[in-house]
Amino acid sequence: QFQLVQSGAEVKKPxxxxxxxxxxxxxxxxxxxxxxxxxxxxxxxxxxxxxxxxNGDTKYPREFQGRVTMTTDTSTSTAxxxxxxxRSDDTAVYYCAKDVGSPVLPSAxxxxxxxxxxxxxx
Amino acid sequence: SNELTQPPSVSVSPGQTARITCSGDALSKKYxxxxxxxxxxxxxxxxxxxxxxxxxxxERFSGSSSGTVATLTITxxxxxxxxxxxxxxxxxxxxxxxxxxxxxxxxx
Numbered sequence: 001q002f003q004l005v006q007s008g009a010e011v012k013k014p015x016x017x018x019x020x021x022x023x024x025x026x027x028x029x030x031x032x033x034x035x036x037x038x039x040x041x042x043x044x045x046x047x048x049x050x051x052x053x054x055n056g057d058t059k060y061p062r063e064f065q066g067r068v069t070m071t072t073d074t075s076t077s078t079a080x081x082x083x084x085x086x087r088s089d090d091t092a093v094y095y096c097a098k099d100v101g102s103p104v105l106p107s108a109x110x111x112x113x114x115x116x117x118x119x120x121x122x
Numbered sequence: 123s124n125e126l127t128q129p130p131s132v133s134v135s136p137g138q139t140a141r142i143t144c145s146g147d148a149l150s151k152k153y154x155x156x157x158x159x160x161x162x163x164x165x166x167x168x169x170x171x172x173x174x175x176x177x178x179x180x181e182r183f184s185g186s187s188s189g190t191v192a193t194l195t196i197t198x199x200x201x202x203x204x205x206x207x208x209x210x211x212x213x214x215x216x217x218x219x220x221x222x223x224x225x226x227x228x229x230x
Contacts, residue, residue: 035219044166044224045157045208061218064137095164108210108219109171112165 002026004034004096004114011120013058014088020117029053029077033099033106036070036081038092039116046092050099050106051079059106071082086121093118126209128222134229140196142225147190154192156185157222160205167204168207169194170225199229 007021020032036048049060051070058070069082079096093116101107126146142152153172154200157165167176167184172192182203184195192211196203209222 044206045159045221047219047221050219059216059218100170105217106212106219107217108153108212108221109167110155110157110165111167111176113166116164 002098002112004098004112006094006096006114006117009118009120011122014087014121015028016086016121017082017084018086018119019029019080020094020119022079022081022094024053024077024079025036027098029072029074030103032103033101034070034072035097035099035106036068036079036094037097038094040092043092045095047121048081048083052103053079054103057104057105083119086111086119088121091119091121124221125220126211127212128207128225129210130223131226131228132223134199134227136201136229137198137227140199140203140227140229142194142207142209142227143156144192144194144222145190145221146211146222148211148213148220149187149192150190152211154185154187155210156192157208157210158203158205159208164209196227201229203227 003025034067035050071080096114097110098112100109126184156169159165172187173185182197208224
């Protein structure tokens with residue numbers, strides 16, 4: 001059974017950074033990529049980017065370029081997402097999702113989601 | 123920003139057929155994926171690669187795609203199908219994930 005377990009809720013001040021972890025189990029971490037998404041209160045889902053579990057390549061949408069960094073630790077099958085220069089509108093639930101597609105290109109095919117991590121910026 | 127367009131809401135009575143559309147240029151070259159999200163829960167994949175139903179998803183859920191429009195159909199919608207539904211795809215130029223704004227399905 002595939003599983004992604006995320007780190008706990010965070011409260012941060014504006015201007016600070018937050019780093020959320022996502023530990024994978026039940027599959028070979030390097031065979032897939034991980035996407036990060038977020039959902040602000042009452043809003044839809046927003047894709048923040050993707051990282052390859054195979055070679056660490058990343059893809060970030062323009063909206064997050066320069067403010068987000070995604071990394072992996074293959075020894076512990078863990079992916080990390082760091083968001084810097086936090087603003088109040090970064091308050092959201094952050095999700096990691098296992099990408100079923102090629103390990104070297106993102107797809108929109110996510111078969112497993114983490115439980116979500118609430119980040120509050122206040 | 124959203125690059126796929128969905129209607130904000132769809133409402134049907136129990137037992138009726140609900141259809142949710144998703145339109146965008148990406149869909150002419152890439153697959154559509156549909157996710158169901160119930161309040162306070164993580165999203166669940168209900169349709170992959172335009173029309174494939176993952177194991178465990180009821181048969182009443184089906185998907186289709188033609189040109190730049192993908193459609194999620196729930197035949198005989200149940201009260202428990204009330205949720206937000208999101209379509210996703212990838213941009214053909216940079217493989218970035220693009221998504222719709224979500225459709226709130228009401229079954230009552």
